[in-house]
Amino acid sequence: xxxxxxVEITVEAGKGGNGCLSFRREKFIEKGxxxxxxxxxxxxxxxxxxxNLNTLVDFRFQPxxxxxxxxxxxxxxxxxxxxxxxxxxxxxxxxxxxVESDELIGDxxxxxxxxxxxxxxxxxxxxxxxxxxxxxxxxxxxxxxxGELRTLQLQLKVVADVGLLGLPNAGKSTLIRAITAATPxxxxxxxxxxxxxxxxxxxxxxxxxxxxxxxxxxxxxxxGAGLGFRFLKHLxxxxxxxxxxxxxxxxxxxxxENVTTIMAELAKFSPVLAGKECWLVLNKTDLxxxxxxxxxxxxxxxxxxxxxxxxxxxxxxxxxxxxxxxALMSAVEEHRQxxxxxxxxxxxQQELDSEMEREIRESVRRSRPARRRxxxxxxxxxxxx
Numbered sequence: 219x220x221x222x223x224x225v226e227i228t229v230e231a232g233k234g235g236n237g238c239l240s241f242r243r244e245k246f247i248e249k250g251x252x253x254x255x256x257x258x259x260x261x262x263x264x265x266x267x268x269x270n271l272n273t274l275v276d277f278r279f280q281p282x283x284x285x286x287x288x289x290x291x292x293x294x295x296x297x298x299x300x301x302x303x304x305x306x307x308x309x310x311x312x313x314x315x316x317v318e319s320d321e322l323i324g325d326x327x328x329x330x331x332x333x334x335x336x337x338x339x340x341x342x343x344x345x346x347x348x349x350x351x352x353x354x355x356x357x358x359x360x361x362x363x364x365g366e367l368r369t370l371q372l373q374l375k376v377v378a379d380v381g382l383l384g385l386p387n388a389g390k391s392t393l394i395r396a397i398t399a400a401t402p403x404x405x406x407x408x409x410x411x412x413x414x415x416x417x418x419x420x421x422x423x424x425x426x427x428x429x430x431x432x433x434x435x436x437x438x439x440x441x442g443a444g445l446g447f448r449f450l451k452h453l454x455x456x457x458x459x460x461x462x463x464x465x466x467x468x469x470x471x472x473x474x475e476n477v478t479t480i481m482a483e484l485a486k487f488s489p490v491l492a493g494k495e496c497w498l499v500l501n502k503t504d505l506x507x508x509x510x511x512x513x514x515x516x517x518x519x520x521x522x523x524x525x526x527x528x529x530x531x532x533x534x535x536x537x538x539x540x541x542x543x544x545a546l547m548s549a550v551e552e553h554r555q556x557x558x559x560x561x562x563x564x565x566x567q568q569e570l571d572s573e574m575e576r577e578i579r580e581s582v583r584r585s586r587p588a589r590r591r592x593x594x595x596x597x598x599x600x601x602x603x
Contacts (some may be wrong), residue, residue, distance in 0.1 A: 222275040223374040223414075223452070226317060230284045232260030232301035234339035234362025237347070238291035241355065252356055253295050254344030258288030260365045261301030263336040267326035271309040274374055285336070288362060291344045301338060311377040311455065315579065317369040322575060327377060327455070335370060339363040373451065376414050378430035379550045381456035383484070385476055386433070388462040389501040391415070393533040394431045397543055414452045419543055427550045430456060450487050451578045454571070457553050458546075459496040465514055466505045473500075474518050488577040490570055495549075497527045499542065504532040 235257025242250025263285050283306060289298035314323040314333060324333045340363045348356035382390040391404045398417025415431040432452050453459060461480065463473050477498070485492040498518065503511045511530050519528060527545065531538035556563045 222273050222278060224371070225274045225277040226281065226369060226371050227277050228282045228367070228369050229263045229306075229336040230282075230367045231262050231336035231338040231365025232285040232287040233364050234258070234260045234341040235288035235290045235298040236361045237342035237344040237359035238293060238296075238298075239345050239357060239359050240293035242294075249354075251354065252345040252349050253293055254346050254359060255291035255293070255296040255298065256344050256347070257291045257341040257362045258298035258300035259341045260288045260338035260362065261285035261303045262334060262338040262365075263304045263306065265308050265312070265314060265326060265333045265335055266305050267310040267312065267329050267331045268307040269310050269329040271307060273309065274312070274372055277372065285338060285365060287365070288339070288341055291342070295344070295346055298341070300341075303338070305332070308372060309374050311375050313373045313375060313575070315371040315373065317371050320579070322579075323370070336366040336368055339365040375454050376416055376430050376452045377428070377455050378416060378452075379427040379457045380429045380546055381453040381459050382429065382431045382462060383453065383459050383496070384462035384480060385464070385467075387468070388464045389533050390431045390462050393462065393499075393501065393531075393539075394429055396533045396536060397539055398429060400431075419546070421543060421547050425547055425551075427457075427547060450484070450491070450581075453491060453494075454488075454574050454578055456494070457550050459494055460499050460546075461496050462499050462501050463518075465500050465502050465511060473514060474521060477518060477522065487581050488574055490574040490577055495526065497529065497546075498524060500528070500530045501533055503530045504535050504537060 237256055238254035240252065240254035242253045244250060263283060283304060285304040286301035288301045291298045308326060310326060310329050310331075312326045314326070314335060315321065316323055323335060326333055342360040342362040345356045345359050348358045350356075382393065384390055394400050394415060394417045395404065397419050400415050400417030414433075417429050417431070418426055419429055420426040430452055432450065461477065463477055465473055467473065467476065481492065500511065500515060500518075506514075515528055515530060518524060529538055529542045529545075531542055533539070557567065
């Protein structure tokens, strides 16, 4: 199954049924009076988050949805049947944006959460509604109103506590295989990872967090190089970032310059995302001597004035993984606790998330022309650009 994380769909709620114009006609009953019933309300359309879904690929093949319309009212004061609501299941972590107004309608971040995206039309009134002491035989009815019609953009952002960031072949997939049960593809060439992967790190009963691995980022991503910013939005909902650095790159590049390059590209995408707490992880330390690793770490910390935690690990041998995972678990637990207990902190995080969402939408919008030009020359169909 292809991983699709951005689609456009059209939703149309059901039309309300018309009111009925009718008069009572029975044997031996003279001038029975009006008995036209109301129409039924049109069905509305809801999106519902489902943990069992992990891609928006189905919407590529069915981009239009219409709810059931309400039935027309009938005589004998019978109200028409209302249209059934339509519930569309989407992956948890889906953002819903109105294409016409570019307004964020809502985020579906919890399983079972529902979001109304198209309101059904109101029912029309039958002529019984207009009966009065001075108008005993009204011939007035009203029509049902049309249902809401909207074009929506669905953007899937994986829901994780920790996001992995780094150049291609920095060892992100190897790391997630080492600390979780996830099995992403691992190979000795760049861009082995083409779609985000999720894994759960379990450190005991009721102590776990989710890690997201996204495809590598390279210099020039803002102009569409590599996979561009295609998957960076998946880091938006993470608690913190882990910036993986290869201490001995096969291309002979300087690890310090690699760190600077990635942070600069991240800032182009979203300054708020670039300001998210980020820990530095020096990977593949089994390829160097202890004193060389220490010297490299001191040089990076000194020249970047790095104040966040730094870890030296080897995802292949397992060196330093336990200490790093325990520190990550403590940070995630502290964040969860503050969200529950500190209202000011929770509101601040919500404001940052809103600003980050705005920046991400703007970056995605700016990158579309470059992606379209690239598609004219290269076959990226399998990557779903």
